[in-house]
Amino acid sequence: MIVGHLLRAKWRTLVNLRRSAQMGPKRFAAVVLLGLLVWVGILGASHWFLSQVVAIEPIGVVMLRKLMELVLVFILSILTVSNLIAAFSTFFLADDLPALVARPVPANALYLARWFENGLYASWMTVTFSSPFFVAAGLAMDAPLGYHLSWMVALPLLATIPTSIAVTLAMMLGRVLSARRTRQLLLVLATAVFTVLFVLFRQLEPERFVDPDQRAPLLDVLSQVQSSPTPWLPSAWVADSLWSQLSPMSDAMGHPLLRLATGAIALVFVAGWVFRLTYPAAFSRAQEGQGRPPSDRDTDRPGRDLATLAARLAARPGHDKPARALARKDRRVFLRDTSQWTQMLLLVALVAIYVVNFSYIRSAGDSGIIPPHGLHFINLSLGGFVAVAVCVRFAFPAISLEGRAFWIVLRAPLPMIEVLRGKWRAVGAPLCALSALLVSVTSVWLGSGLLLTALAVLTIVPLTAGLTGLALGLGARFPRFHIDNAAKIATGLGGVLYMMGGLVLLLVVVLLAVPATLGLAQWVEHGYLPGGLRLALGGLAGVIALILPLWTGRVAVRLGARHLEAHGLNA
Amino acid sequence: MIVVEDLRKRYGRFDAVQGLSFEVQHGEVFGFLGPNGAGKSTTMRIIAGLIQPTSGTVRVDGHDLARDPIAAKAITSFIPDRPFLYEKLSAFEMLELVGGLHQIPRSVVASRGAALLERFELSAWADSLVESFSHGMKQRLVFATALLPEPRLLIVDEPMVGLDPSGARLVKAVLREQCDAGSSVFLSTHTMDVAQEVCDRIAILSRGKIAALGTMDQLRTEADQPGSSLEQVFLRLTEQARASALAAETRDEAP
Numbered sequence: 001m002i003v004g005h006l007l008r009a010k011w012r013t014l015v016n017l018r019r020s021a022q023m024g025p026k027r028f029a030a031v032v033l034l035g036l037l038v039w040v041g042i043l044g045a046s047h048w049f050l051s052q053v054v055a056i057e058p059i060g061v062v063m064l065r066k067l068m069e070l071v072l073v074f075i076l077s078i079l080t081v082s083n084l085i086a087a088f089s090t091f092f093l094a095d096d097l098p099a100l101v102a103r104p105v106p107a108n109a110l111y112l113a114r115w116f117e118n119g120l121y122a123s124w125m126t127v128t129f130s131s132p133f134f135v136a137a138g139l140a141m142d143a144p145l146g147y148h149l150s151w152m153v154a155l156p157l158l159a160t161i162p163t164s165i166a167v168t169l170a171m172m173l174g175r176v177l178s179a180r181r182t183r184q185l186l187l188v189l190a191t192a193v194f195t196v197l198f199v200l201f202r203q204l205e206p207e208r209f210v211d212p213d214q215r216a217p218l219l220d221v222l223s224q225v226q227s228s229p230t231p232w233l234p235s236a237w238v239a240d241s242l243w244s245q246l247s248p249m250s251d252a253m254g255h256p257l258l259r260l261a262t263g264a265i266a267l268v269f270v271a272g273w274v275f276r277l278t279y280p281a282a283f284s285r286a287q288e289g290q291g292r293p294p295s296d297r298d299t300d301r302p303g304r305d306l307a308t309l310a311a312r313l314a315a316r317p318g319h320d321k322p323a324r325a326l327a328r329k330d331r332r333v334f335l336r337d338t339s340q341w342t343q344m345l346l347l348v349a350l351v352a353i354y355v356v357n358f359s360y361i362r363s364a365g366d367s368g369i370i371p372p373h374g375l376h377f378i379n380l381s382l383g384g385f386v387a388v389a390v391c392v393r394f395a396f397p398a399i400s401l402e403g404r405a406f407w408i409v410l411r412a413p414l415p416m417i418e419v420l421r422g423k424w425r426a427v428g429a430p431l432c433a434l435s436a437l438l439v440s441v442t443s444v445w446l447g448s449g450l451l452l453t454a455l456a457v458l459t460i461v462p463l464t465a466g467l468t469g470l471a472l473g474l475g476a477r478f479p480r481f482h483i484d485n486a487a488k489i490a491t492g493l494g495g496v497l498y499m500m501g502g503l504v505l506l507l508v509v510v511l512l513a514v515p516a517t518l519g520l521a522q523w524v525e526h527g528y529l530p531g532g533l534r535l536a537l538g539g540l541a542g543v544i545a546l547i548l549p550l551w552t553g554r555v556a557v558r559l560g561a562r563h564l565e566a567h568g569l570n571a
Numbered sequence: 572m573i574v575v576e577d578l579r580k581r582y583g584r585f586d587a588v589q590g591l592s593f594e595v596q597h598g599e600v601f602g603f604l605g606p607n608g609a610g611k612s613t614t615m616r617i618i619a620g621l622i623q624p625t626s627g628t629v630r631v632d633g634h635d636l637a638r639d640p641i642a643a644k645a646i647t648s649f650i651p652d653r654p655f656l657y658e659k660l661s662a663f664e665m666l667e668l669v670g671g672l673h674q675i676p677r678s679v680v681a682s683r684g685a686a687l688l689e690r691f692e693l694s695a696w697a698d699s700l701v702e703s704f705s706h707g708m709k710q711r712l713v714f715a716t717a718l719l720p721e722p723r724l725l726i727v728d729e730p731m732v733g734l735d736p737s738g739a740r741l742v743k744a745v746l747r748e749q750c751d752a753g754s755s756v757f758l759s760t761h762t763m764d765v766a767q768e769v770c771d772r773i774a775i776l777s778r779g780k781i782a783a784l785g786t787m788d789q790l791r792t793e794a795d796q797p798g799s800s801l802e803q804v805f806l807r808l809t810e811q812a813r814a815s816a817l818a819a820e821t822r823d824e825a826p
């Protein structure tokens with residue numbers, strides 16, 4: 001009864017999103033449509049890939065089963081990590097918890113409501129966007145209806161197991177550690193684990209699957225994955241249950257779906273038991289960690305009393321420029337906000353992924369599959385892709401991260417365009433330096449020569465500057481001041497629009513750079529200069545490749561500033 | 572100091588502010604009262620330049636907010652009802668930031684900032700991060716940052732929320748000092764005692780419209796309640812406004 005009451009409030013919150021000022025019906029419909037497009041895209045890609053796998057005679061069907069087991073293990077890992085991170089927010093840090101805990105809500109009702117919320121919040125995206133893989137597997141195998149009903153039941157059941165495990169672990173960790181710090185630590189660990197998993201996945205080189213001559217390494221790895229490697233792993237129960245529908249000759253023991261259901265229910269009770277034992281003390285500890293009162297340590301630091309601070313400031317002549325004052329504020333906040341440090345780890349992860357991908361491109365170049373000029377454009381594209389991804393984490397949330405304190409900037413006697421331009425410079429300069437460094441180092445590594453390296457830098461710097469402006473502008477157009485997690489800010493409609501716009505801009509710039517780069521390379525290497533019209537068109541395309549991103553960034557920043565001026569914190 | 576003409580603000584189908592017109596004189600504390608949802612905060616945020624009106628004009632010391640918002644903001648300070656600040660900055664760094672945004676010389680920020688922190692009893696926490704402050708301390712810091720640029724107009728939305736009695740007394744004294752120095756204060760509050768004590772003139776807002784405007788005596792006369800407190804006058808006037816609005820709606824809906 002009370003559980004239903006608690007969940008209904010959350011459900012209403014979700015439903016009311018479509019008429020909230022932040023979302024609105026049009027934006028809500030756009031998000032749903034985008035989600036559907038992504039779902040259909042995954043289905044199409046999975047269907048194509050799995051059809052290729054099944055068609056491999058005589059081992060295609062066996063390979064499909066092994067792939068399914070791998071995917072299920074992967075889903076289970078992601079769900080465990082995301083549930084664990086979410087559990088610290090849902091059970092200890094959520095804003096509505098103090099009001100709930102202060103009311104006469106029975107422990108079981110609170111547990112069940114929060115368990116359900118945690119599971120749904122942490123698992124819906126993984127389950128929704130992994131489901132096309134299972135649909136595609138069914139289509140590739142001409143599966144009966146029973147198979148589709150099985151995965152529809154098995155996937156949500158599988159998702160409840162990491163939820164229960166995560167709640168149990170969070171209760172035990174919350175009893176002895178600070179909830180906020182532990183969540184940050186888990187975010188760092190999750191990013192590191194994801195990077196390692198990606199690097200391992202890249203080493204499999206799945207693209208070789210489509211080439212019969214190059215399948216051997218991947219097949220070797222897959223063949224090492226034993227059928228049902230650990231019978232105690234819930235993912236193996238799901239695989240057994242699905243395979244019993246796909247293959248009548250399945251060797252599944254007992255009824256795997258029943259095993260999954262009983263295991264899931266048992267874990268809900270175990271987590272509930274741990275919750276009742278530990279939650280009051282753990283929640284109290286989490287509350288103590290918030291809103292720390294000023295301590296002696298804060299006031300007694302030598303040399304930091306008011307007179308010293310004032311004297312130090314007065315010793316510097318002149319006055320601060322607003323943009324510099326804001327940049328200093330951003331720097332201080334960034335250095336003191338440990339939750340933003342995880343973003344740096346993400347940057348390292350992106351660079352690691354870039355370098356790993358790059359080593360395969362280099363080997364393709366060494367074997368002569370890709371010509372040197374082709375390598376240059378692939379390098380440029382990959383560098384640009386890293387810039388798109390870095391901007392979505394560092395430039396897009398720049399305005400939203402101001403939070404509800406943004407009224408201070410809105411009130412300041414300076415045009416909003418100046419605020420955004422200041423941020424553009426402050427964020428854009430290091431990002432341009434990073435992308436220039438990445439592209440030039442890899443270009444030298446490829447042996448592209450001085451000219452192509454210089455051209456790569458010349459192309460990537462304005463592109464990164466433009467991408468930063470685009471991210472910043474769209475971040476200002478679609479701000480989310482109420483979210484303090486930089487990673488979450490970019491998950492809305494604005495973030496999706498930026499990613500799409502950024503990738504289109506990257507593609508256009510690389511395509512525009514082709515004729516100018518090739519023409520220049522031919523001229524320098526062979527002394528050949530194309531005819532008048534071709535030369536003019538190539539030159540024009542080159543100039544547009546340099547100007548277009550900067551112009552795009554400028555327009556986006558201006559639009560973002562105009563929107564903030566019109567709507568302020570209600571934007 | 573402030574001239575508001577036919578100000579309107581519409582959120583979707585809801586008219587939060589419906590054709591407000593009034594003036595605030597130099598050196599005056601102008602009270603802006605009204606029940607919840609009357610449109611006070613919306614009006615204040617428009618005058619503070621935080622949101623744009625649907626129509627109408629606001630001039631601050633002759634500067635049209637729509638045409639020259641920077642000049643208007645340069646002479647205005649705003650104190651919101653909830654003191655959201657940059658939690659990872661110290662109190663002194665907050666002052667430094669505001670000084671930079673207003674391009675005040677660093678030596679002035681240092682001396683004036685130190686004096687303000689002393690005044691608002693925050694000097695011991697000058698180097699402490701705002702995240703460790705209580706609500707009342709944050710509110711006092713907001714006052715200090717608002718007074719740093721020496722504004723000619725102070726817009727204050729619910730100044731007493733979270734303040735202890737000594738803090739409240741300090742704020743009332745500060746508001747009067749501002750007026751004595753020739754600045755104007757545009758004050759919204761639900762604390763009737765504060766309004767009665769510090770305001771020269773009071774506007775009572777109801778459903779986005781001004782129900783009554785004048786000095787305390789003029790409001791008493793309008794409410795036909797001589798000698799009564801502002802609270803009684805306020806309740807009478809808002810009740811009258813509500814009744815006449817309902818009567819007008821009934822008339823409009825009648826076939």
